[in-house]
Amino acid sequence: MATIxxxxxxxxxxxxxxxxxxxxxxxxxxxxxxxxxxxxxxxGYQPNAIAQSLASNRTNSVGLLVSxxxxxxxxxxxxxxxxxxxxxxxxxxxxxxxxxxxxEHEAIxxxxxxxxxxxxxxxxxxxxxxxxxxxxxxIPVVVINRKVDDLNDNCFVVDNEQGGYLATQAAINxxxxxxxxxxxxxxxxxxxxxxSGHKRALEEAGIKFEETSMFEGDFxxxxxxxxxxxxxxxxxxxxxxxxxxxxxxxxxxxxAREAGFDIPEQLSIVGFDNVLFSRYLYPKLTTINNPIHAMxxxxxxxxxxxxxxIKSPIPIEHLFxxxxxxxxxxGNL
Amino acid sequence: MATIxxxxxxxxxxxxxxxxxxxxxxxxxxxxxxxxxxxxxxxGYQPNAIAQSLASNRTNSVGLLVSxxxxxxxxxxxxxxxxxxxxxxxxxxxxxxxxxxxxEHEAIxxxxxxxxxxxxxxxxxxxxxxxxxxxxxxIPVVVINRKVDDLNDNCFVVDNEQGGYLATQAAINxxxxxxxxxxxxxxxxxxxxxxSGHKRALEEAGIKFEETSMFEGDFxxxxxxxxxxxxxxxxxxxxxxxxxxxxxxxxxxxxAREAGFDIPEQLSIVGFDNVLFSRYLYPKLTTINNPIHAMxxxxxxxxxxxxxxIKSPIPIEHLFxxxxxxxxxxGNL
DNA sequence: CTGCTCAATGTAAGCGCTTACAAAATTATT
DNA sequence: AATAATTTTGTAAGCGCTTACATTGAGCAG
Numbered sequence: 001m002a003t004i005x006x007x008x009x010x011x012x013x014x015x016x017x018x019x020x021x022x023x024x025x026x027x028x029x030x031x032x033x034x035x036x037x038x039x040x041x042x043x044g045y046q047p048n049a050i051a052q053s054l055a056s057n058r059t060n061s062v063g064l065l066v067s068x069x070x071x072x073x074x075x076x077x078x079x080x081x082x083x084x085x086x087x088x089x090x091x092x093x094x095x096x097x098x099x100x101x102x103x104e105h106e107a108i109x110x111x112x113x114x115x116x117x118x119x120x121x122x123x124x125x126x127x128x129x130x131x132x133x134x135x136x137x138x139i140p141v142v143v144i145n146r147k148v149d150d151l152n153d154n155c156f157v158v159d160n161e162q163g164g165y166l167a168t169q170a171a172i173n174x175x176x177x178x179x180x181x182x183x184x185x186x187x188x189x190x191x192x193x194x195x196s197g198h199k200r201a202l203e204e205a206g207i208k209f210e211e212t213s214m215f216e217g218d219f220x221x222x223x224x225x226x227x228x229x230x231x232x233x234x235x236x237x238x239x240x241x242x243x244x245x246x247x248x249x250x251x252x253x254x255x256a257r258e259a260g261f262d263i264p265e266q267l268s269i270v271g272f273d274n275v276l277f278s279r280y281l282y283p284k285l286t287t288i289n290n291p292i293h294a295m296x297x298x299x300x301x302x303x304x305x306x307x308x309x310i311k312s313p314i315p316i317e318h319l320f321x322x323x324x325x326x327x328x329x330x331g332n333l
Numbered sequence: 334m335a336t337i338x339x340x341x342x343x344x345x346x347x348x349x350x351x352x353x354x355x356x357x358x359x360x361x362x363x364x365x366x367x368x369x370x371x372x373x374x375x376x377g378y379q380p381n382a383i384a385q386s387l388a389s390n391r392t393n394s395v396g397l398l399v400s401x402x403x404x405x406x407x408x409x410x411x412x413x414x415x416x417x418x419x420x421x422x423x424x425x426x427x428x429x430x431x432x433x434x435x436x437e438h439e440a441i442x443x444x445x446x447x448x449x450x451x452x453x454x455x456x457x458x459x460x461x462x463x464x465x466x467x468x469x470x471x472i473p474v475v476v477i478n479r480k481v482d483d484l485n486d487n488c489f490v491v492d493n494e495q496g497g498y499l500a501t502q503a504a505i506n507x508x509x510x511x512x513x514x515x516x517x518x519x520x521x522x523x524x525x526x527x528x529s530g531h532k533r534a535l536e537e538a539g540i541k542f543e544e545t546s547m548f549e550g551d552f553x554x555x556x557x558x559x560x561x562x563x564x565x566x567x568x569x570x571x572x573x574x575x576x577x578x579x580x581x582x583x584x585x586x587x588x589a590r591e592a593g594f595d596i597p598e599q600l601s602i603v604g605f606d607n608v609l610f611s612r613y614l615y616p617k618l619t620t621i622n623n624p625i626h627a628m629x630x631x632x633x634x635x636x637x638x639x640x641x642x643i644k645s646p647i648p649i650e651h652l653f654x655x656x657x658x659x660x661x662x663x664g665n666l
Numbered sequence: 667c668t669g670c671t672c673a674a675t676g677t678a679a680g681c682g683c684t685t686a687c688a689a690a691a692t693t694a695t696t
Numbered sequence: 697a698a699t700a701a702t703t704t705t706g707t708a709a710g711c712g713c714t715t716a717c718a719t720t721g722a723g724c725a726g
Contacts (some may be wrong), residue, residue, distance in 0.1 A: 016705070384713040
């Protein structure tokens, strides 16, 4: 594999000159530029990014931590971030934390050890404390979908409380009074925020929240099925079901169908996230849009602006507002 | 950020000794190891992977090229590959080629420039010629889901022809004689192979293949809808529909429902790939299993064995057999 | 006590680049 | 034509590690 040295020899110039034409940041006469480019081409020269990084202390790559590499939600996030950064000549190094403190920690340390120029984190398991330390460290960090006190400028979040509110309000507006709720794991901030919103909507409508109307799931599909079973048993009067994410809504739909409910005639369902497959479900899922796309984009632009001095084409905002996506699973009572 | 030099100073030993305890590949006395480890801990030392790579010519990272970062199929692939490699202390650098020759090429060059120790490619757009060159180059390469002549030892593929055969055979076995087919873009080998299998099954059953029974789509959901419309118009007698992937099957199901067909009573549908969401669809999709998980795993093990001399726990195989996943969209006629 | 062996450690030369600074070549000014 | 100003190119010192080779020192046989 050809090195810069061989190129310089072939072109009859010094290393520095070759480096200059590669980086295009210093003046080089047309004639020598041509010579160097020819030499590069004929040698099939490909700069060694590792060596470049070591020497320049710049890797041109941004670390991205997601919880999982699969699933619509993260697919969307990864795609978006990659697209924006790649357009600007930056690269993304993706790692998964699997919602496990140790593994998230390791993944972040890995990204740091690779000397990423910045980190975009969808971190669910590490502590706020750790994130604060990170931000105070020497590498720019932004956090997606998690609000950390004192770190507002580095966080990009959707208003989950408002989202939960909107979901339940939509059901109430459709005439429902007995509304079941399948929550995410409540130790997660987003899950508990969504639940708070649900309660606020109930309260505002003068409906009392009953403990039996709620089931705490884990955001996975199977929890939707379990939640459905739980509600049938402990809160049989429900006519609408709000789920804290679309996966659980899908599970609940399956279980509901198996239990003989017509959706939405006999049971209305509202999801949360608006992941891609929510529109493939039958009936198409009414849900709350979680602007993960917009957040990923924003995070990427933040990095471009703060780290690479590339001005963001859109103003940087940190709080995103959810909205109801009306489809076919919410019926009027 | 502490360097190895500072650690060596703090521990009162030489650089080389610190390096040795880091890598654990040479003998170091217990006493000095302890001193060094203490120094590392107190300095919060974190080795610079970039410098390590440059010096050792080993990055401990494997490049993975996928077509897209979203979608169940690639999510599954990325997850699997990452899991196997991470278990063995290796890292994955993921890039997307977007099924575009130029972008795939660039993505691969990026991985090479990062000096990945090996490449796992789901490359759809670059030429066979280019792949051959790559394999002949100085970096180990494996190709997933694409068979390149003379590169059998580096390819991991599912028998697409057989899969197409099985899908159509399943429909025939259920009594169908007029079977529509929505194909993938035929310039792609997997799409044309699946179609060949379809034709073989028809022939074997003595059914003549009619041009109007087929629609060439692009593997996206919308093509399923278009295909459905096309068939209703040009091949209205069809009672079963075989789709070259699950996305198109999903689109076809939506369109069929809108057109008033009951599935599977009035129209049977068979998909291909068995992606995660195929079981969330309603009715649950009967499909052909595309063992992408197994292929990703195998590719990762191949790399471990050939590049890192870590013995694969399972024998390396290159051809994977598809199988029918019976669910609810194929009905007997 | 001498000389030898072998384990433990140190020395120093890179890995392939970038970049401050110095030197040379070119152009402008008088 | 001589000098100054400016552009172009070269020199060499790192970036933070690994590793071949050299050195040191301890343990032991004679």
